[in-house]
Amino acid sequence: MSRTQRAEAQTSERSTALGPDKQGTESCISARQLCDGCSVILSAPGTTASNSGSVELFLESLLYIRGTNCGFCQLVRDAVFEELRLDPTLELNPRSSFKLQWHDTAAPGGRAGFKILGLRSAWIGFGDERKTSSRQLQTDTRRVYIKARLQPVLNIQQVSGWINHCTANHKACLARQDRTFQELFPGLQVLRLIDVQNDCLVETPPASERYVALSYVWGEIRDFTLTQANRQELMQPGTMSKVWKNIPVTIKDAIDLVRTLGLRDLWVDCICLMQNDAEDLNRGLEVMDRIFAQAWFTLVAACGHDANAGLPGVRPGRRKEQILLNMVAPGVSLGVFFGPDAYLRQSIYETRAWTFQVHVISGRILYFVDNQVFFRCQQAKYLETCEDHPNLAITSYLSEGTTRYPLGINQTDHPLGSYSDMLTQYTRRTLKNQSDILWDMAGVMRRFSEKLGSPTIQGMPACALGRSLLFTGQNLHRRNGFPSYSWAGWQGKIQFPAVQRSGEGLELVEWIDWYETPGSGRTSILVLEGPRDIDHTSLLFTCQGLPPDAHAHRRVCKGFDSTSGESMSYPLLSFWTVAIILQVKIFDVFHGYGRLIGKDGVTCGAMVLDQPLPGTESLSAEPFEFVLLSEGSSQLPGAPELDNSLQGTCGYYHVILVVWEGGVAERRGVGTIAKEAIAKGFGDGAIWKEIALG
DSSP: HHHHHHHHHHHHGGGGOOOOOHHHHHTTTTTTGHHHHHHHHHHSSOOOOGTTOSSSEEEEEHHOOOOOOOHHHHHHHHHHHHHHOOOOOOOOTTTEEEEEEEEEEGGGEEEEEEETTTTTOOOEEESSSSSHHHHHHHTTTEEEEOEEOOOSOOOHHHHHHHHHHHHHOOOGGSOSSOOOOOOTTTSSSSSEEEEETEEEEEEEEEEEEEEEEEEEOOOTOOOOOOOTTHHHHHTTTTTTTGGGGGOOOHHHHHHHHHHTTOOEEEEHHHHSSSSTOOOHHHHHHHTHHHHHHHHHHHEEEEESSSSSOOOTTSSSTOOEEEEOOOOEEEEEEEEEEOOHHHHHHHHHHHHBGHHEEEEHSSEEEEEEETTTTEEEEEEEEETTTTTOTTTTTOOTTTSSOOOGHHHHHHHHSSSHHHHHHHHHHTTTSSOOGGGTTTGGHHHHHHHHHHTOOOOOOOOEHHHHHHHHTTEEEESOOEOOOSSSSSSSGGOOOOOTTTSOOTTTTTOEEOOOOEEEOOOOOOEEEEEEEESSSTTTSHHHSSTTOOOOTTTTTTOOOOOOOSSOOOOOOOOOOEEEEEEEEEEEEEETTTTTTTEEOOSSOOOOEEEEEESSTTTTTSSSSSEEEEEEEEEEEOOOOTTTTOGGSSSSSSOEEEEEEEETTTTTEEEEEEEEEEEEGHHHTTTTTTTTEEEEEE
C-alpha cells in the first residue's frame, strides 16, 4: 500500500469522528497546491479527544520534502531545520519517511497540533490571518491560535493578561502572604528592592510587597553593584537615572518592563545585595531561594551570554518582526511552534547549575529566550506566538522538561523519585565553582527535606541512604571536598535508578543501621535505623564464614581512627555489613563496564566503575573489595546486565566497590552480584565488618 493509500484509508476510518462543519471546511483545500499525501493529511485534524494521537499520518522523507513545492512539506522541512538548530545532537535518517500524529491538547499550552514523530519539540498548528472574534475563539478553542506575525515590540497587554489570568484562577501559584518577614526570610534584616517608580533603592521589612525577581547570566560584564560606599546615595529618589549608563542592558530592560507592567519593585542580586560586605552578602545568599519563591513572578533573561544581552521586545529596535504562518492552501495557514523548554535547552542560561533551582522554586516565571517570550505558572503555559483563548483550560506541563518542576516538588506523591529526577538534570549543568555543588541546590534540598520529614546528608535524603548510594554514572571524576558516597562527590552526569516512584524500580530489602561520623572520627550518631524484622535465615546472615551472631553487631559503630591524624571536611557514613573480595574484569573501557568473578572462576556479577582504577586497565581480572548494601529480586539499572545463564536464581545483592585510604573506604563503583556469589569470595570469604565510608 502506498503512502497516499495508507493516509486515505486512515482518513476513511476517522471520517465518522469529524463533525459536518469540519468536513465542509477541510473539503475546500485545494489539492493542486499540496502533494497528494498532504492534501489527505490536512483533512485529518478535528478528531475527538478519544482518538487524538491514535492514528499515524505518513509523509515523505526529508530528501523528498526538501525539493518539493508542497506548502505543508515545506513547513515540515522548516520544523526539522529549526529542531536541528535547537538540538544539534539530533540524528535523522534523511531517507526515512516522517510520521505525524494529530493531538487535541498535547501541544505546549494545551493546544492542538501535529506532532512530528522523531522530533523532540516541534509542533505544527493552525493559524488564521483574519481577525478572529472572541466568540469564534471560544468555539474554536485550541485549534486556530498561531498569530500571523510576532511584532518587534512586546505586547504588554498580553503579558499583563497572562499574569492576571493566573492570579485570578491559580491561587496555588501565588506566594504565601500569611507569614512574618522573619518567617519568610530567616536571618535577613531588610529586603532591598529597586523602586522603579521612584528610581531608587529601598529597604523594606514588610512581607506583603509585590516584587519581581530577576535571574540572568552575568557573563564577563562587570555589573554596577551595591557597595557600602554608594548605598546611602542609591536610596535617594532619582538616583538610578544618574548611574543609568553604568547599568547592564538586561537590568535596564528589566526596570523598564516592571515599570511598564505597572509594578513597583524589582530585585536584582548585584544591586540588592551588598557586594563588598561579606556578612550582608552571606545573609542574602542564605535566603536567595526564598527571595525567588516569594516573588510576584521571576523574570528569566535567557537570551545571550552576558548581562548586556537584554530583553528583546521590551524596547523598540531590539528585535525584528517575525512571520509565523505559511499559507499552505487557500484558506489554510499553518505555523511551526515550540514550547519554552526547546529554546531554553540551547541557551547559555540553562547550562548554569545555579539557574536550576530558579526553575524549581519560582511559582511563576516570565521567560525571555531566543527572541520570544513565554509565561509559565504551576498550572499553565502561555506563549507570545499564540492567541490567548478566553476559555483556555488549565493544562499540566509535566511533559516538558525543566518547566515541570514546581508542580513536581509541591504536589508530587513520590518525592524520592522527583528528587532523583531533578538531581539527574542538575548534574548535567556547569558549575563556575565546584565547591558550590550543594550550595546551588540548597533551596531544593531544604524543600524536599521538609516534604520527606528527613534531613539530608551531603545532598542525600537520610531516610533513603541505602538507595541513594546506588547512583550510577560514566566517566566521572572525583570532586574534592565532598564524599565519594554522595552524588556531590563526583563531577559528571549522575543517574539514580534505585530511587524510584512507588511500584517502579528496585524493590530492596535493607538491613543497615546508618551512622553519621564527623570528619574527626570521634563520635557516631545514628541517623537511620534498619528494619528490625530481618529474616535471619536469609543467606546474608547464614553465609559461610559469618559468625552466628553477626546481626547482633548491627547497632554498634565505633567510627574510625584516622591513620594520618587529619580531619575530613565532610562527615563519614559508618555501618556494619558484609564485605567480600571478587575479581573485576573490565570488558568495556569506554563505559567502565566490568564482570565480577568468584574464586571458582565463574562470573557472578556485573558493575560499572565510577572512574578508571589502577589494575583495571589490562584485560586480566584483579581483586577488589565489595560492600553489600541491600538485596533485591532484580539487577541494578544502570549497570551491565548479567547473561541469562549467569543470573542469580535466588535474587541479587547490590554492592559498591571500595578502596581504602587512611582507614576510610571510598566508593569507586557500583554493581550487582548473584546471591550465590556470597560463598565465592577470595581470601577469608564473606566477612562481617564495620565500614567507615568517605
